[in-house]
Structure formats: C-alpha cells, structure tokens
Amino acid sequence: MKGLVILLLMTLVFTAGCGNETPAPSQQPAEAGGIFIEGVSGGDAETLNWILASDGSSLSYASYTIGSLATYDNDWNVVLRHLAKPVEASGDGLTYTITIRDDLKWSDGTRVTAEDYVYTLKNLMFSDWLNYPYQTDWQEMVDGETIFVEVEAVDQTTFVITRQTVDPEFADNAIYNLTPYPKHIAVKYEGDVKAFTQAEEFNNLSYTGNLGPYRFKEWIRNDKYVVERNPDYYLGQEDDSPYFEQYVTKMLGTTATVHAALEAGDITYSGIDPEKVAKFTELEGINVYTVPTSAYDLVIYNMRNNGWDGLKQKEVRQALSMSIDKQAVINSIRLGFGDPAFSFIPKPSPWYTEEGVPKFGYGPLHDKKKAKEMLYAAGYGARQPDGSIAVQDKDGKPLKLTLVTTPGSRLAEDLAFLVKQELADIGIEVEVKLVPWPTLLRKHVMNKVPGSDQEPRNNNGPEAVSEEPWDFIVMVFNTHPIAPSGSRVFFSTEGGLNFWGYSNPRVDELFVNIRSKEALDIEARKSMYAELSQLIAEDQPVDFLSFPRGNHGFQANVEGIDVGMRLSWNYHKWYFSKP
Amino acid sequence: MNHNLLEVKNLKTYFFTRNGVVQAVDGVNLALRKGENLCLVGESGCGKTATALSILRLIDSPPGKILGGEILFHDEDLLRCPEERLRQIRGREIAMIFQDPQSSLNPVFTVGDQIAEPLKLHLKLNSKEALERARELMEQVGIPQADERMKDYPHQFSGGMKQRVMIAAALSCDPEILIADEPTTALDTTIKAQILDIFHDLKQARNMSILFITHDMGTVAGIADRIVVMYGGKIAEVGTTFDIFDQPAHPYTQGLLTCLPNISAQQQRLTPIPGTIPSLIDPPSGCIFHPRCPKRMPICDQEDPPEVFISDEHRVVCQLYKQPVTSPGKTGDTHSAQ
C-alpha cells in the first residue's frame, strides 16, 4: 500500500503487513468505478512535498500519486514499479545500475529521465539546505568519515550508484524507495528552502504525471485526503487499472467513530481494534483480514548513568524480562492478535530464527520465582526468614522505578500498566509517567554528557545522560523484514538511536559485517542474523514483547485484495464487485 | 333608572405575598355616574390603585387576586365576562392613565405608535389613519409640533408631556370612562396644574366620566364632583365635594383635611394624622382606623363599624354615627358591607 517503506520509523501507528489467507478469486472482471474510502483515527499528514516530510502519513499520501522504483508482494518478492528491469548489482556489491521505464511522464508531458533521479539525489536529498530526514540511508562510513554514495546518469533511462563499501541490503533499504522530483521545476527553487517549502507544484503534487495510479484532487486538512483515478497510469495501459474513481483517506477522530462509520457503510476500509474483531467478523457486509506486521512493542531498559544501577547488569535485565509475561501481553492487550517477540527480526522475515534465542518471559522462562532468585544473586534482594526473597535495592530500600511512555495511545498505556502489574508481583514498584511525545524525546531520549556543551542528541556516547532520569520506556519499533540490518541504529554502540546506552562489541562487529562483502553470501548473512538475534536476546538491552497482528475490515464488495503482510501492495488492482 | 355607569360592589382584592395575605381592597362599594368626576382619595397604600386596577382586571396575578364582588359596567359584570370581551372594553370604553408617565410608556416605541395603537386595535384604522388621528390627539392635549414629536421616543419628552401623551392615548378611542390613577403625583406643581386643566376641559368638552384617584386633597377640591375616601382597603366616607370638605364626618377625612394647608385659616402648622398606616396583612380588629383615631371609643376595636347615611349622597362608615338616619331607600350605593 504505502509504496515507500519507512525504515525504522518509530511510530505508535501500525502499518499493515502480510498474509495468511487468500480470498477466492472473483469471477467478475475488474471494472472502474466507485469511491474507496479509508477511515483513519490518527492525525493528518504534514506535507505532500515529500522530501520535507518527517512523518509516515506524508510519504504514504504522496505514494498514491508518485510511486517508487519497486515494492514487495506478500512473499517479499521485489515487484518492479518505475524500474524497467531489476536493479543490477555488480559482483563486488559496489555498483548498482538502475534502469527506469521509458514511458514515465511528468504532467507537462516531458519525460521522466535518469537525470531527474540523479538531480533529486544529489541536489535535493544530499543537500545541506533541505535536510532530508533519511539521508543516512544514502551514506556510508569510509575511513571514519560519513560520505554520500556516488550517483551518475548514464543515459535517458539509466543511472549508476557507486558505493565504496559493501551493503548487501542497500537496494532494499534505499534504492527501491526512491522517488524523483522533476528537475526542470526543482531548479527554480534550488538553494532557497523557503521557496521550496512553499512551492505550489510540490505542495499539491501537480507534477506527478503518470507516475502513480491516482492524481491529487483535494486535501482538506484534518478531514480528508482525496486522490482521483489517473487514466494515464503507466501500469494501467494494459489492464485499465486503477479501478476506483477516487481513493479517499478520511480522518474520523476516534476509533469508535471509525468503527461506527465502517459498520454504517460510510467507509470502505479501516483497521479494527481487537475488541471489535469478533463483532465485525459476524457482520455480513464486512470482511476482516488478520495479517502479521513488522512492528514490535518493547520495554527499553536505561543502561545509562541516570537509570537504576541494576539495569547495567545483564542478569538483572534478564530477570525483569523473565517476570514480564509475553503471553499476557498478547492475551490481555491484543486479545490473541500477536506473536511473542524475542528479538528484533519479525517472524515472516527470511532471517528469522528461534534457534539458540532465549525466550525470556515466555514458556519456561516466564518464571517470577526464578527472576527473584536471579535478582537476589545479583545482590538486589534479601532472604526472608521463611526462605522467600524480598527484592530490594542494594542499600536495602524497596525498589521504586520509573516507566515513561506517551499518553493518548491506549496501547502504550496498557503496556505500561501491564509491566507495572507484572513487576509489582516480584516486589518492584513502578511509577508510570505519561509524557507527550515531544517532551519524551527532549527530556528522556535525547542525551548529552553532563556539563559539556554538546548539542543533545539521541546518542552522545556512553557517558551522556538524558535531562530527566528514567528506568523504563515503553515504545513501538519497526523492522524491515527483508533488510533488518537497519536496526543497527538501535543496537550498535554508536547507533544513532541507541539512546538507552547498550554496548556489545560483538554486536557492533556483526552489524558491521552484515554490511560487508562477506554478507553477500546469503547463508553467511543468515548466520550473522542468527548470532545477532541470540546475542541481543541474551543481553536483553530491551525486553521484546510482541509482534502484533493487524486486523483490517473491508466492505465485502471490495475484490482483488491479496491478503498478506503487505496487504495493499497491489491496491491499484482492487475494485468493487457489482451487486 | 340607573344612571350609574359603573358600579363596584363588595370588591375584594387580596395580594398573596410571601409574608402573608394583603387585604388591599376589602369590600369596596362605589358607583361612577355618567359625566361626573369621582375622586378616590386616601393615603398611599390604602387600596385606591388596587381598586382602580381591579376594575379592568389589571391586577398582577400572582400575587394579586380578585376574590369577590361585582363590577357592573352597563349591567355587565366585568369580573365574570370573558377575557376577550374585557379586552374590547379596555381602551375602547374604559381607558386608564397611570401614575408614572415615565415608566408607563414603552421606551422602545415612538409616542405616535403608542397613541395610535388602540386606534388600530379597536377602531381598525390603518396605520396612516391612526397616526393622523394620533397627531390630532396630541394637539388636543396641548403637545406643540405634534407632527415632529410623534416620531420621538418617550425619553425625549418631559414628564408633563409624557403624561399628555398618556392622556392622548387613553382618549384615542373616545372612551366612556377614564380612570386616572394619580396622574399628577409624579409631576411638578406647575405641570400638575396644566394637566388638571386638561382633565377639567375633558369633562366639559366630552362629558366623560372620570374616576380620578389621588392622595392629594388639594387636587380633589378643584375637579371632583363627588369624593370617595378610602382607608385601609375599605371605604371610609362617600359624599359630594361639598359634603366632604364642608362637613367631613369620618375622623379620618377630618384628619386628611387638617393636613391640607389652609391659607384662609392662617394655620401655622399642618397637623399630621398621628400613627402610621396599618398593616393590611394583619389589620386591626374592628374599625381599621381605631389605632390612629382621635375619637376612638371602646367599641371601635370590638366591632366592625356600620355604614351610616348622613344624607342621600353622603355616607360614612364609623361608630360615631351609630344612631342611623334611616336610609331613604335610594338604590345604588346602599348595599351593606356585610
């Protein structure tokens, strides 16, 4: 669906995922007509000028009209979009040759050329003046310096990207997501960020020609985003797709309103809360599809100097994770719609393994008694006269720890309180602090070395601490199932988002190796991922809780859906069956 | 032949307030004859206004309520006729003027409109005709530049002029009876004289019956044909102007008259009536005036005073005159209070 996959975007909103059931193929031929309305309860996007966007919704809005080089189907096969043929990587993994289709056109009729892509990369995405948020995807470390990859146009439809280091997942992490700006328009604004921000063509996507299945029609902020059928769509020349006259994203405030609208038939599709699945499944006119996602929820342990000292010990973290019941998370909060998480790689990923991965908080390793024993062994407990263990701090005082998460999201709150409940059972009192997202980032995530004049960042080295002390943070992360190596920003010592201060030299090494020549070999990479999974699960810098499953409700007359983790990969081929 | 245009018989109007029942009008009998000017006098709070308002059933209800009696107008009992009929009488046959012209005119309509209103309602005149007639009326009551001034709002008029407007509105449909409730009280002395002149002229020119209510004996002397003296919600004395001023029978009337500055008598000081007006919630027993009466007798607080005819036109309610001059049997005023 959302053509651009956003890597490692930390978000509390889940995107859709992959499948386990396929509807019976319809006998009816696809025919254009009807308005598809997707109901959402979240906020609006920020901008259609996608290079400036720092939120997921913006990229997804833009993807309806502009599309990217390639996408994946439910089996994680690469499906070509703007690409004329698969990306050709050289044997040494350093050169990528990209050939785009020759029938792509801007709205003014000019051809989309390789030069547009090169310009977009070099002059816009790599520029200082625009500050493209995902620049790191296109950077590599060479001799301790961060540099951008080399890009060069070969002819009208071909351009070449040259790296100096090997990254086997470069295409998945960066190239497939690439979307062009029209050079001949963008040059007018070059260097002037204000003009670029306010450029009308970019803000209402009037340049996108035949690049996407839909064209921009209307955007009423906080109400709806409307795109209409693009008759010139390059993929539609053979099969006349897309089949909806309009695709509307309707913002409806609360999930209750969204559910009511779906039930009333006012909208065509929306996500469904677990509590409502049973009800909607029974409804005649609604089909509910349950698919896995690549997001996972987790409890982060603060290993920096302003967290509880105990958290620096692996055994203590393991003990805590051991007493938090993953199955309880899945049962009580997700009502069964989830899979236990032990590491950062989701189950549908080809790199997933359970071999040698300790499953703290699951099955036999969910053991509160043993957790107490481990805490006692680590020095955080006292043996009572009756032989039981009272968990306490080293100085004999009761343990009082702080858990921080964001308010307004029921899921995050539920998780936080569940953790509180579970840890209360082993005698640790947890205070839940609900802090708005921006404040959480500023006060708890961003850190710097005390007394220094550092600019606060997400990871300013092992000595840095955040402004406010904390012990746990509950969050939701996302992994690219095909290219999980992006998670290095979380788990390597220098990782830009490793704000909890985790450090394991072997893990760092593995993350480096995974982006090197030896990892070009699939089996080698597989074993690296397996070792990473084992190490991180063993170290428990964070307690992985669960990979939730998403529930999606469609009006029963929507045909052509390929149910799976990437539910909407072929959304331009969906259509309404005639009654 | 009954030459009484309006008869009030045994009228009882009480006010039911939070502190108790106020017996504002308690068994009042009076009659208004054609073409006469009947003055209803008494101190403030004695029930004069309540009597006048009861005639047109304008008592605010709640808390006021007319409990009994009859008000006969052309032999029709106004207390029992339907509201609809009463509305036809109000303003058309019986008009009324109130004490305070300042507040009795609606501040948000022009005076022309307010004078023309009854004309449109009762005589079914159209706006233009009604306004033309209103202008004439304003001229008749002595408002200069009526053309201009009828477009003005009440607050642009002086007190006397406002009262003239009120009179003009009351006269608009040429009613048979005009009830004037203390029309001069709120006015300056000189203005008062001018307004009284209008009343004088009215009687002369139109032969209108006027029920003139006032607490000012001085005003009464100039215009009244007959006088009704009220005290504490009851009638104390009724008589012609001559009777009342020359031979006041009731000690209260006598008291009222001594209050009057009498230039000819060269009095140095006015003698006020001692004491205060009685509470009408819990009135004194027997004669209601006895606590203040200079001629009080032991019987006064025991028994209700009788109604005594001193002459055909002159009756008084007082124990002093207990040996009755037998009534010559003239009809009309002679119903007993009981």
Add this chain to the structure above:
Amino acid sequence: MKKAGLRGYIIKRLIYAAIITWGVVTITFVLLRVGPMSPADKYLSNMSARTQDPAQVVAAIEARYGLDKPIYEQYFDYVVNLARGDWGWSFSNSLPVVTLIRRHWVYSFQLILLSMLFSATLGILIGVFSAVKRYTRTDYLATLFSFIGISIPNFWLGIMLILIFSVQLGWFKSYYDTGLPMFSLANLKALVLPVITLGTGMMAGYTRYARSATLDNLKQDFVRTARAKGLPERVVIGKHVLRNAILPIITIIMFDLSGIVFGGAYLTEIIFGIPGLGRVSFNALFASDYPVVVTITLIGAMVVLLTNLATDIVYTRLDPRIRYD
C-alpha cells in the same frame, strides 16, 4: 448634540478596539515565541532525522520559517504581515495559515450559527413562556431544565449523545462530509448531535436570561398600559415585553461568543470530527504547529472584539434610551 455624542462614542470605541487589537497581537506573538517547540524541534521529533547534526538542522529549519532574525525584527515582521493578511506558514501543513483558515472557517461558522439559532430560538421561547407562566409548575420545570442545561458538561453531553443515538440506537452514524454541500440533508443530519451538544448549554443560559429579562419587563408599568389599551396578551408579550427584553438577551448572546461558544465549539468539533477551526487548532496544537494555533486564537479574539464592538454600536441604534457620553 445627539449626533456628535454618537460619533464621539463610536470613535472612542474604535480607539479602544485598536488598542485591544494591539494588545492581543502582542500577546499572541509572545505566546508564539515562548513555545518550547520550535519548528526545528518538531522536525527533530522524527527520530530518524535525529541522527543528523542537530545544529545544522536547527539552522536550516529556522531559515525555512524566517526565525533566524533578531526578535524585535520578528515582532515587527509579525505585526506588518498580519496587517497585510500574511499570517505565516503552517509548520506542519505545508500551506499558508490563511489558506488553511479560509478553507475551514465555514464549518465552524455553520456549527456555531446553527447552534445559536437553535439555542436562541428555543431558549428565548422557553424563557419567555416560563416568565409568563411564572411560579407555575411549567416555570419550575423550565428553571430546573435550565439549571441542568447550564451544569451539564457539553463534551460529556456530546459523548452521551453518541453513546445513545449513535452506538445504541444507530440513528446518527454518519460523519460530516465536506464533499457534500454544507446544507445538504446528510450534513445537516450529521450536525444534529453536534448542534444539540453545543446548543444545550447556551439554550439553558438564554432561557434564564430570557426569563429574567421578561420578568423584569413584565413588572414594568408600560405592560399595564398596554393591557389597559385592550391589547391581547400575545401582543403585550410578543411586542411590548419582548421588544424590551430582546436587547439585553442579544447582547448576552453576542458576549457569549468568547467563552462559551468558542470553547464549546472547540470541544464539539473535536468530539464529532467536524473539520472546523477548532479541530484544526487542536490537531495543530498536538503537531506543535504554533502559527496555526496562535492565528486561530487570534481570530477568535478578533471575532469577539468585533462582535462586541458591533453589538455596542448597533445597540445605540436599537435602543433609543441609550445616551452616548
């Protein structure tokens, strides 16, 4: 004399209005600048962006919104631009604030207008009726009703209406559709619950005002005069009393705009998902999009100011008693 007095009065009011406008603008500027979230911070709330050099990001973003100038220059620009109709650029909506507001104000306006019509009509009707029937059971019921209406939290009422009519009974399930004409049947139906939500409190207030204003005027002597003229009761009340009572009621309705109506409309739009300025402002707030929030607050203040000014001036025309000095 009278004319001059009126003109003087209006000029004085206009000068006051200008001073107040300046005060309002200045306070909004201060609010805009003390906000702890600059657009750069906002941009950096995306954690991926956080891996870049923060100083460089801040500089780039501040340049994007003209925040790199000295503060007095920013203030001067702010005032001048406001006057020119350039109300800044939304941090998170990629369009001029003025465009955003031009798009959305009609929905707020429609909601407020319908609610005011609903509440004023019913409120005045009930209030007058209750005053005419004073101290009867009807009156007590009306008074109790107005107490309840004033006390009921409107956001809770909104939820309860949804619970009863939408969730349980399923009568009003549709949402407000900006694709349909504003006064289409479907949209009016979608507005039924919001209008009741916003209107109930106001209606209760107007019931009280109307009752007491009518009672005040019923006590007036001119009512007796009108009755003595033989006017039927409905003319006495409908013309003489109401004409006097309506002015203070209208004044109160106008002055209500600031607190009750805007606050109420804000919450109502959020609860029912009506895309008016309240919802825009709310979403902008949580997106830390201060120019939008501040401008909408500013517009609210200006609407209040202008309605008050207009009410004052119109009042001088409607009520002949007013003197201007």
Add this chain to the structure above:
Amino acid sequence: MTEKKSGQISDRFGGRRNLVFFSGLLALVAVILLDIYLEAQILEPMGYFYIFFALVATCYALYPLYVNRRLTRYYWERTRRHRLSVLGLAFIIFLIAVALIGPLLTPDPTKVNFDKKNTPPVGFTIQQSVFDTKTDQLVSRETPGTWQHPLGTDEKGRDMLAMLVSGARVSLQVGLLATLMAIFIGALMGVMSAYLGGWWDNALMRFTDVMMTFPFFLLLVFIIFIFGPSLAFIILAIGLTGWTGTARLVRSETLSLRTREFVMASKSLGASGARIIFRHLMPNVISSIIVIATLSIPGIILAEAALSFIGLGDPTVTSWGVVLNAGQRSLDTAWWVAVEPGIMLFLTVLAFNFLGDGIRDAFDPRSQQ
C-alpha cells in the same frame, strides 16, 4: 506604648487582619523564592496553594463570618430559603467528605488488573470479546458486575469507584484553589483600578479587555500545552486567565462605593490609601466577590475536566476528565467508563450552581421580599 505602635502599623495595612494576611503572604513568597533558589522541594507546589488558600479563607472568610455571627446567620437564613441551594450545599459537603476520607476506604485508583477489565457496574451484564487461552480463540464471554467493583472497572481493570473518589479530590482542588487565585487577582486588579483611577485605571482596564477578548478556553489550552500539564500549573493558569470578570465587577462596585459618604469621611480624616482600600472598600465588595466566586467554581471545574478530556490533564492524577477521555475511547465496549465520571461532574457543577444561585439571591439587596 508598644500597643499603640503596633496599632499604628496595623492601621497602615487597614487592620490587624490585613497585617496578619500580608505577613503570611510575605512569608509564603519568601519560602517559594527560597525553594526556587535552593532548587530543593521544601513543599509540593500544591502545598503552597493550600497554605495560600488557608490564609485567605481564615482572614477573609472564617474570621469575618465568626466575628459577624449575626450577619452570617442572616445570610444563612436567606440562602436556606432556596431549597435547591441547601441541596447543593449538602452535596458539596458530601463530596468534600468523599474527597477527604474516600481514598482511605477505596483501593488504589491506579492499580490495574487486566484479568478484571471492563467489568460493568453491579446489576449489569455485558458480552465482551476475550481471548480464550485454552482454545486460542477469541470468544464472547458474559461478564456480570460484581460487588468487588460496585461501579465496574475500566479497560485496564482499574476500579471505577476508586477513580471517581480520586477525581472528586482533583476537581475540588482545582475548583476551589483556581477560583481563589482568579478571584484574588481579579479583586486586586479591580480595586486597584478603581482606587488609583486615571492612567492606571485605563491601563489596567484595557489589559482586562485584552484578556477578556481572548476565548478563555483556547488560551488556556495553548498555555497548558506550552508549559506542560501539571495540576499546580493548571490551577495557576486558570487563575491567571480567569480573573477578568471579577476585576470588572469589583471595579464597578468599588467605583460606586468610592464616592459614598463614608469613604469621603475617612478621606477627610486623613486615612491612608491602603487603609481606605482594605478597611472600607474591600469589606463592602466582599459580598459581590463571594457571589462571583461561588458562581465561577463550576466553570473552572469544567475547564479542568475539559482540559483532561482532550488529553491536556495532569497525567499523574486520576481526574474525572482523564477517566472520561478513556471512556470516550471505549464507548462501545464499556459505556459506564464514560457515563460515571460525567454524572459526577454534572452533579458537582449542578450543586455549585444551585448554591451559587441561592447565595446570589441572599446577597442581592433587590430580592428583599
């Protein structure tokens, strides 16, 4: 001698009572400054509010009420005539009792129990989807209300009764303390404006106009968002934005009083400005202040609830607005979570409105009948 001197000093402040009040206020400010300077929490922020509240209540409510017992009784008699206002007062007293004693009797309002989630109130039974671990299926289970949670539980299994009791405390805190703040600032502004007159009056009143022009709730939302939602700050912010009506009223009352004879008289006797303000003006506007204070409380309670409702409440306290917010999210699964706090809120506001109406009539000289 010393007595005379102390008498003079207290006279300058308009009486001993004011002297006590200002000394107390000064001490309080000193402690706050010390607190800020030392960066040590001598008291919780709420503690300062309470001390301030107690100071004002003692000096300007309890003490005068006690001294003028006859007047107190007179006003009480007049208030009592409104049956509804007595009812309102009874409810408020009940609520205060609940807020003070309730938390001792109810479980911890933040204690979650996911096994007991969405239990309806006693007497109701609902069907809800739960995950059955035996069959690994989503099943519909009948959930009856139990006496263990008489008012039911929310989506996290927290006890509704406990949360409502905790909410009563929050609402009363905010209602009373914020009103006090607002009234105090308003009264001070009003009296100063009227007394100083001229340029000052003009400046203060234009400032009042500016503040009045802002839609109160929008401004409040913005300020709370910027400075962060803590209960103490919410109270402060409501106080700082909600004083305008009081200032206007007190100013006009004072202006009409200022020209009265007794002020003239004491001026001619050479009384100081402060003495005139505190000794003569303040006591005379106090009845208006009491009326406006009672009538402001419901609006302020609602403002806090509305803030919490839209997600700007203090997340560390369980207020009715916070519960209501959660209730809105689970409207179709657990209706009582939205219904119950709303009813409490409604009844509280109704009670204050009843009481305020009664007090207004009691103090209104026009309703003498």
